[in-house]
Amino acid sequence: MKNNRRTFIKLAGIAAAGLAVAPKAMASGSAAPVKTNPEAVHAEHWAMVIDTTKLHTEEEIAELAGICHSIHNVPNIEGKKEVKWLWADEYGHTFPEQENPHLSEEVHHRSFPLLCNHCENPPCVRVCPTKATYKRPDGIVAMDYHRCIGCRYCMAGCPYGSRSFNWGEPRLHMDLAKLNPEFPTRMRGVVEKCNFCVERLAVGKMPACVEASHGAIVFGDLSDPDSDVRKVLREKFTIRRKPTAGTEPSVYYII
């Protein structure tokens, strides 16, 4: 007989059926010390300011999305099953509560870069039954794909459409020769979204879209009055998406 251990396990199953008891021995974890990477950049509250006077064409935004999607192995799917971390939309969809019939033509015709707002009060976290979506102490709303059960409550909870569900096998929609081998892909049945590039912050880098934006996106610590984000917020008029939702987005737009 081949593969004895397997056979043994199968037969042990029969034996267990006779006994109907399965003793479970749980190994306890080790208490080895862990710490943050010394190069990592820290903040009490990460936030982003996007200057839409500098960054507002569909091509420019598509370029940033391309970079974000390629480093994060985001599948490229057309149509309703689209998966997106960074994308563009028009004024009316971006700021539906801040529309008026006589808005400047120019502003009305801009494209706006959209991503997860890393809300201070995120409904997606509140509704996630498994805590696969959680808020880190530094304000980043992160996802642990290992725990996501694909219930999509978070998608229903997010007022900004910032989340995408992998309806099919994401790897079928990627150029396998051009994967980023440093970052995992996702699997079927799991929700995904922008992660504020936590994996880059952890090694001291700025988010990829910030780096590629030629200064149109500022990223930094909202709780530090001397930070770059606070500086631009002081100097420029900014709005956030859907203020009545009460989610307190950490992404601000200079109009």
Next chain:
Amino acid sequence: MKMQNGFAIIAGLIIFIGMITAPFAVGTMTKEYKQPELKMPVGEKECIESKEFMRTEHMQLLNDWRDWALRDGKRVYTNHAGKEFVISLQNTCMKCHNNKADFCDKCHTDAGVSPYCWDCHIQPEGLK
């Protein structure tokens, strides 16, 4: 005293005992279990913890690593000898064990387990 339904009881008992002892009976009839032969990384002698620990606890360790890195944002692990490692399955473990087929799969296939790590993490051989 005469046993009621004696035949059924005895037959039932024999079947029951047969089921319970089946693994041992068949186990001794088949040949002995042999550990699979793994291809160890060239140039690296020590894993992040002892071989014995890794053999039995790597799943628990990976579970802890995941939580430390993702939840606590702590991505540097100091082992029992004081050596530091970046917490990452794909970028630390698989840089030494640079062939999933020759290392991970050997035991996993043998033990009949198929961990779904590779549904997301990219094996060093690349995706086919």
